[in-house]
Amino acid sequence: MSASPSSPPAPRLLRWLQLGANHVLVLMMATMFVSFILQIGFRYISNKPLAWTDEVCVLMWLWGILWGAAFVMSNRDDIRFDVLTSHVPRGVRRALTVVVSAAVVVILLLSLPASWSYVSFMKVEDSAALGIRMDFFFSIYIAFVVAMVVRHAWLGIDALRNRLFDDEPAAEVAKEAA
Amino acid sequence: AAQGKVELIYSDTLVESDPRAAILKDVFAKSLGADFDFKPYFGATLFKQGTEPVAMQRGNLHMANLAAFDVQKQIPAWGIVTTPYMFRDHLHMKKVFDGDVGQELFAMMEKQMGIKVLAVPYIGVRNLGLKPKKKVMVPADLAGIKLRMPPGEAWQFVGTAMGANPTPLAFTEVYTALQTGAIDGQDNPMGAVRSMKFYEVSSQIVKTGHLIANNLFTISLSKWNSLTPAQQKTLQAAADRFAAAVTAQALKDDAEQEVFMKQQGLDVYTPDLAAFRQHVLGVYSKSKFAADWPAGMLDRINKL
Amino acid sequence: MNLFSPFAMTVYLIIALSLMGLPIGLSMLVSSIMYLFVTGQDMGIAAEQLLQGLNNSYTLLAIPLFILAAEIMNMGSLTDKLLGFCNAIVGRFRGGLGHVNILSSLIFSGMSGSAIADAAGVGRMVISMMTRGGRYTPAYAAAVTAASAVIGPIIPPSIPLVLYGLISDASIGFLFMAGIVPGLILAVVLMAMNAYLARVRNFPVEPPVPLRELPGITFRALPALLMPVVLLGGIYSGVMTPTEAAAVAALYALVISTVLYRSVSLRGAYGALLSSGRSMATIGILISGALVFNYVVTRENIPVTVSQILTAMELTPLSFLLMVNVLLLILGALLEGGTILLVIVPILIPTAKLLGIDMVHFGLVVTVNLMIGLITPPYGLLLFIMGNITGEPLRRIVAETLPFLAVMIGALFFITYVPDAVLWLPRLFGYQG
Numbered sequence: 001m002s003a004s005p006s007s008p009p010a011p012r013l014l015r016w017l018q019l020g021a022n023h024v025l026v027l028m029m030a031t032m033f034v035s036f037i038l039q040i041g042f043r044y045i046s047n048k049p050l051a052w053t054d055e056v057c058v059l060m061w062l063w064g065i066l067w068g069a070a071f072v073m074s075n076r077d078d079i080r081f082d083v084l085t086s087h088v089p090r091g092v093r094r095a096l097t098v099v100v101s102a103a104v105v106v107i108l109l110l111s112l113p114a115s116w117s118y119v120s121f122m123k124v125e126d127s128a129a130l131g132i133r134m135d136f137f138f139s140i141y142i143a144f145v146v147a148m149v150v151r152h153a154w155l156g157i158d159a160l161r162n163r164l165f166d167d168e169p170a171a172e173v174a175k176e177a178a
Numbered sequence: 179a180a181q182g183k184v185e186l187i188y189s190d191t192l193v194e195s196d197p198r199a200a201i202l203k204d205v206f207a208k209s210l211g212a213d214f215d216f217k218p219y220f221g222a223t224l225f226k227q228g229t230e231p232v233a234m235q236r237g238n239l240h241m242a243n244l245a246a247f248d249v250q251k252q253i254p255a256w257g258i259v260t261t262p263y264m265f266r267d268h269l270h271m272k273k274v275f276d277g278d279v280g281q282e283l284f285a286m287m288e289k290q291m292g293i294k295v296l297a298v299p300y301i302g303v304r305n306l307g308l309k310p311k312k313k314v315m316v317p318a319d320l321a322g323i324k325l326r327m328p329p330g331e332a333w334q335f336v337g338t339a340m341g342a343n344p345t346p347l348a349f350t351e352v353y354t355a356l357q358t359g360a361i362d363g364q365d366n367p368m369g370a371v372r373s374m375k376f377y378e379v380s381s382q383i384v385k386t387g388h389l390i391a392n393n394l395f396t397i398s399l400s401k402w403n404s405l406t407p408a409q410q411k412t413l414q415a416a417a418d419r420f421a422a423a424v425t426a427q428a429l430k431d432d433a434e435q436e437v438f439m440k441q442q443g444l445d446v447y448t449p450d451l452a453a454f455r456q457h458v459l460g461v462y463s464k465s466k467f468a469a470d471w472p473a474g475m476l477d478r479i480n481k482l
Numbered sequence: 483m484n485l486f487s488p489f490a491m492t493v494y495l496i497i498a499l500s501l502m503g504l505p506i507g508l509s510m511l512v513s514s515i516m517y518l519f520v521t522g523q524d525m526g527i528a529a530e531q532l533l534q535g536l537n538n539s540y541t542l543l544a545i546p547l548f549i550l551a552a553e554i555m556n557m558g559s560l561t562d563k564l565l566g567f568c569n570a571i572v573g574r575f576r577g578g579l580g581h582v583n584i585l586s587s588l589i590f591s592g593m594s595g596s597a598i599a600d601a602a603g604v605g606r607m608v609i610s611m612m613t614r615g616g617r618y619t620p621a622y623a624a625a626v627t628a629a630s631a632v633i634g635p636i637i638p639p640s641i642p643l644v645l646y647g648l649i650s651d652a653s654i655g656f657l658f659m660a661g662i663v664p665g666l667i668l669a670v671v672l673m674a675m676n677a678y679l680a681r682v683r684n685f686p687v688e689p690p691v692p693l694r695e696l697p698g699i700t701f702r703a704l705p706a707l708l709m710p711v712v713l714l715g716g717i718y719s720g721v722m723t724p725t726e727a728a729a730v731a732a733l734y735a736l737v738i739s740t741v742l743y744r745s746v747s748l749r750g751a752y753g754a755l756l757s758s759g760r761s762m763a764t765i766g767i768l769i770s771g772a773l774v775f776n777y778v779v780t781r782e783n784i785p786v787t788v789s790q791i792l793t794a795m796e797l798t799p800l801s802f803l804l805m806v807n808v809l810l811l812i813l814g815a816l817l818e819g820g821t822i823l824l825v826i827v828p829i830l831i832p833t834a835k836l837l838g839i840d841m842v843h844f845g846l847v848v849t850v851n852l853m854i855g856l857i858t859p860p861y862g863l864l865l866f867i868m869g870n871i872t873g874e875p876l877r878r879i880v881a882e883t884l885p886f887l888a889v890m891i892g893a894l895f896f897i898t899y900v901p902d903a904v905l906w907l908p909r910l911f912g913y914q915g
């Protein structure tokens with residue numbers, strides 16, 4: 001997130017992981033797109049609808065959203081109000097960030113056992129077309145929650161150290177372009 | 179929940195304006211009396227269609243109207259009662275669920291899912307509504323017909339077994355798809371054909387009667403066991419009255435809507451049912467679904 | 483209603499967390515989890531509602547695909563060709579580039595489902611055309627772009643109409659049909675305002691493109707111009723459902739850009755996929771939060787309560803619609819459109835149905851309202867994006883946007899009170915309502 005390319009070696013590892021996460025998301029989007037085209041093609045050219053394409057598309061949609069939100073999106077991509085936060089002194093912003101991050105970390109951690117319980121309970125059902133066990137199907141939610149906890153813990157600690165996520169727009173933009 | 183009352187959170191996929199929702203409130207809720215605080219949620223707004231069993235198993239929902247297809251997802255043996263032409267008519271279905279076959283199936287649900295079936299109301303018979311004018315008398319006549327079936331493997335196979343090309347499609351897109359010819363037909367009870375206005379974009383109704391549609395009116399076992407014997411008796415009686423009223427309404431609907439469809443200029447006729455029945459059951463007996471049927475149950479159902 | 487009930491507390495928490503800078507989707511998610519905790523319910527319900535909600539919303543898949551289509555078009559030179567065509571047609575009038583801006587938005591709207599994609603794609607390019615050589619102020623260019631991007635999701639295809647179809651059970655096909663006339667009306671009032679301002683403020687005229695060049699320019703832009711025809715034709719001839727149309731739009735853009743314009747590289751395709759994946763995640767998290775919060779709203783019987791209050795007020799259909807207009811314009815200035823659509827509109831639908839208001843007409847009223855909300859200060863997503871692209875202070879962009887906002891609200895009231903203007907086209911195609 002705030003890694004600069006010149007500071008090895010941990011940031012470089014992060015950057016590789018980030019690139020890997022991007023590749024996965026791109027693959028998901030491509031799979032969704034191709035499945036849709038196959039679905040239309042098979043129905044109208046061969047008059048034999050495929051049963052699995054729907055499910056692959058939905059799987060890619062569900063995983064794409066949670067994977068993307070957990071590992072690809074930067075804090076900048078989010079839709080948020082900045083009416084208030086852009087008009088208060090930096091000290092207040094830091095305090096707000098710490099409070100909000102702490103709230104997110106506490107609440108999500110609090111819900112984690114129940115979330116795990118639901119996701120693992122879903123082993124009683126299989127997906128309709130591909131027969132994927134639904135606990136595997138839904139497991140990405142757990143990854144999403146853990147990633148959100150880590151990200152907000154990080155944001156909170158950064159704010160304590162006087163760093164805010166939108167401090168370095170230039171570096172961030174340069175990275176996006178690369 | 180109101181003081182001292184038994185809270186019953188209930189989920190249904192029906193919209194609140196449906197006649198069956200009115201029966202639920204007028205017959206079932208009223209029969210419960212003052213001991214219960216019955217809270218119905220309609221239109222699958224609280225829990226999405228098909229997710230109610232798990233919500234009940236996890237204690238987040240007390241009662242629901244389930245589809246046998248959703249039970250089949252957890253207990254493959256239940257596939258025997260989602261098989262087309264398994265029941266001859268609604269009376270046969272009632273006999274099956276009231277008898278020892280029903281007891282056996284319900285016991286499976288209680289043991290494996292922790293859900294108790296209170297009653298099985300009949301909700302109408304599913305027929306084919308088609309846009310093309312082509313006469314359909316035997317399964318071979320459905321070759322190449324793009325038939326909308328609800329999403330899900332078990333549902334789609336119903337379409338295949340009937341001899342058509344099944345296509346999954348959201349219920350709300352069916353009208354437009356019929357109109358434009360993206361699909362050639364759908365299979366629903368007459369009541370739904372009327373309320374969704376499918377008759378406007380169809381030319382005929384083939385009374386295949388392939389599925390005797392029903393709802394499983396259920397309660398979670400843990401909720402049931404928390405009730406006193408007197409409360410259980412009240413609840414069971416209310417459920418029985420509800421099922422009888424829904425069945426009566428559905429039978430009335432079957433007859434009235436058929437007259438209506440004919441008035442609308444649709445060709446309504448009965449195909450060669452023996453041919454359909456033989457073909458469909460033949461396809462099923464060779465399918466993987468039949469492998470899940472409890473041994474000997476087919477004969478017991480047929481003998482009733 | 484109790485101001486200290488768990489439900490009220492949940493609403494306060496969402497507002498507080500959002501104002502303190504937490505993304506809105508996440509605010510709704512964690513606040514709803516708090517509600518489950520406080521009321522002693524299973525917190526796993528949050529996971530259940532989010533996962534099953536996303537898993538059961540097949541029509542929502544149109545969203546990432548429409549975004550992908552727009553990304554591919556921006557990457558290929560489809561957008562360039564389109565701008566050349568618009569300039570040849572309307573560039574010759576006073577304030578010509580303003581008209582080019584609006585016309586290109588109108589055409590682009592037939593291919594993309596999202597106002598954000600329109601503004602960030604074709605909008606970005608027109609702004610650079612308009613501000614080149616200081617002919618228009620960046621603030622004016624930004625204002626025209628933001629105002630005309632509003633048309634994007636009103637003309638089909640449309641992400642908000644897909645969402646509305648999902649919550650209202652109105653047919654998405656007919657909703658798409660019904661969007662065409664209101665979209666055209668908005669384009670006309672915007673062009674009229676641009677022409678008026680051009681005369682008053684003496685905006686420049688572009689050197690007219692010689693008429694003999696027009697056939698060539700049109701021919702090169704033809705594939706782009708044909709896209710809306712292909713999509714709508716495909717939907718209404720039964721070749722594809724509206725959801726599938728989104729995928730076809732992306733395929734069409736890809737084929738045209740690679741085969742005809744030869745402007746797609748592998749790296750470009752990767753970028754388009756990644757960028758649409760990001761947008762999908764951004765919108766998806768917002769939808770996720772709304773799905774979980776929707777459980778809270780339903781469990782607390784809020785829709786029933788609100789529709790009882792509205793019924794008790796004995797509103798006529800006209801006064802109800804007026805109330806909806808005012809309510810949504812106010813909320814639209816404060817909240818994000820997707821949130822309103824997924825959380826507030828479901829509360830209004832039962833009453834609208836009860837009053838006999840046509841669900842397709844209501845969908846268009848709601849959508850036009852919400853899209854205008856994208857350019858109403860203080861919370862206008864399009865205004866933020868324009869500020870980001872042009873680097874202008876928000877207040878200057880807002881000042882230039884106000885005249886356009888005024889005529890669009892006028893158009894909104896016309897659309898609201900003349901349902902036939904919206905419904906005649908769907909009726910022509912067999913809509914019964």
Ligand code: NA
Nearest residue numbers: 591634637639
């Ligand atoms: Na559009």
Ligand code: NA
Nearest residue numbers: 583587627630
């Ligand atoms: Na524009």
